[in-house]
Amino acid sequence: MKSARKSSHPKADGQIVAAFGRSYLVETADGGTVSCVARGKKGGLACGDRVTFSATGRGEGVIENALPRASLLYRSDAFREKLIAANVTQVMVVVAPVPRFSEDLISRCLVAAEHQHLRAVILLNKCDLAEQARAALESLALYRELGYPLLTVSAKHDVSPLLPWLSRQTTVLVGQSGMGKSTLINALTPEAAAATAEISAALDSGRHTTTSARLYHLDAENHLIDSPGMQEFGLGHLGLGDLAYGFVEFRPWLGQCKFNDCRHLGEPACAVSQAQREGKISAQRLASYRRLVRELAAHRPW
Numbered sequence: 001m002k003s004a005r006k007s008s009h010p011k012a013d014g015q016i017v018a019a020f021g022r023s024y025l026v027e028t029a030d031g032g033t034v035s036c037v038a039r040g041k042k043g044g045l046a047c048g049d050r051v052t053f054s055a056t057g058r059g060e061g062v063i064e065n066a067l068p069r070a071s072l073l074y075r076s077d078a079f080r081e082k083l084i085a086a087n088v089t090q091v092m093v094v095v096a097p098v099p100r101f102s103e104d105l106i107s108r109c110l111v112a113a114e115h116q117h118l119r120a121v122i123l124l125n126k127c128d129l130a131e132q133a134r135a136a137l138e139s140l141a142l143y144r145e146l147g148y149p150l151l152t153v154s155a156k157h158d159v160s161p162l163l164p165w166l167s168r169q170t171t172v173l174v175g176q177s178g179m180g181k182s183t184l185i186n187a188l189t190p191e192a193a194a195a196t197a198e199i200s201a202a203l204d205s206g207r208h209t210t211t212s213a214r215l216y217h218l219d220a221e222n223h224l225i226d227s228p229g230m231q232e233f234g235l236g237h238l239g240l241g242d243l244a245y246g247f248v249e250f251r252p253w254l255g256q257c258k259f260n261d262c263r264h265l266g267e268p269a270c271a272v273s274q275a276q277r278e279g280k281i282s283a284q285r286l287a288s289y290r291r292l293v294r295e296l297a298a299h300r301p302w
């Protein structure tokens with residue numbers, strides 16, 4: 001006998017391609033989309049999540065559950081978590097010579113990527129602004145020395161140099177507002193360009209600031225997620241050890257400090273501080289790390 005509580009609506013699998021608060025656009029295997037709400041869940045779902053949903057009407061449905069994630073990129077402050085994207089394989093940190101970018105934010109994005117064991121690359125966009133781009137490249141050389149690929153491109157001219165880097169990846173573009181993430185994605189996928197044009201026409205605001213993450217397909221194997229620009233990137237969900245591990249150049253020194261519980265804030269005989277004094281770790285990166293530790297300590301005294 002059928003259970004009375006069992007839904008009579010047909011169930012199907014899909015992937016969240018856009019998340020707006022508590023409503024989600026779910027893409028089905030045939031490429032169609034269904035507008036869904038989540039049953040009994042307080043958010044907790046992200047663009048890129050694979051879900052099972054029940055169709056409740058034409059083009060509408062209810063998300064029943066989410067499948068386990070391979071990765072989750074998110075940021076958090078003391079009060080809440082902001083899910084950025086699920087199931088990505090690569091994080092592309094987009095910066096540009098104008099407006100000014102924050103190196104602290106780059107490091108935070110890299111720590112979040114390292115924590116999820118995701119490949120991370122840094123992309124300097126707007127290289128058509130040649131003079132400013134040269135200065136930006138100089139300050140970005142540090143990250144190339146750390147082992148992160150540093151790509152340069154102009155979304156307005158030619159995005160083809162990016163293609164080899166996007167191959168067989170689900171890539172999320174993250175970074176501050178105005179760096180050109182959406183312009184890059186629009187240049188790469190006609191689907192995205194069409195969606196942006198639609199939104200701009202609907203809002204008629206002339207502004208193109210992205211307000212929610214959106215997944216697009218380059219082709220069957222390559223996927224891109226556009227995300228809203230961020231000015232802050234809290235990492236309150238990480239532990240102290242995660243923070244230090246997220247700074248790749250610290251790793252050889254971890255476990256070498258005099259005190260087992262060294263936070264590398266200036267304690268005696270700290271191997272990380274010593275490495276910085278010897279020029280093996282940049283002062284700027286150590287300062288970024290210490291800012292993160294202090295933020296953590298302020299919210300979660302230990």
Ligand SMILES: Nc1nc2c(ncn2[C@@H]2O[C@H](COP(=O)(O)OP(=O)(O)OP(=O)(O)O)[C@@H](O)[C@H]2O)c(=O)[nH]1
Nearest residue numbers: 126154155156177178179180181182183209210229
């Ligand atoms: N000169 C130049 N301008 C560009 C380039 N790429 C983007 N822009 C401009 O930069 C501005 C911001 O671009 P967006 O693509 O909206 O930036 P975004 O990173 O998506 O911003 P948010 O959605 O707010 O996070 C727009 O005016 C673009 O036309 C480029 O390669 N060269």
Ligand SMILES: [Mg+2]
Nearest residue numbers: 181182209210
């Ligand atoms: Mg955008």
Ligand SMILES: [Zn+2]
Nearest residue numbers: 257262264270
């Ligand atoms: Zn130490």
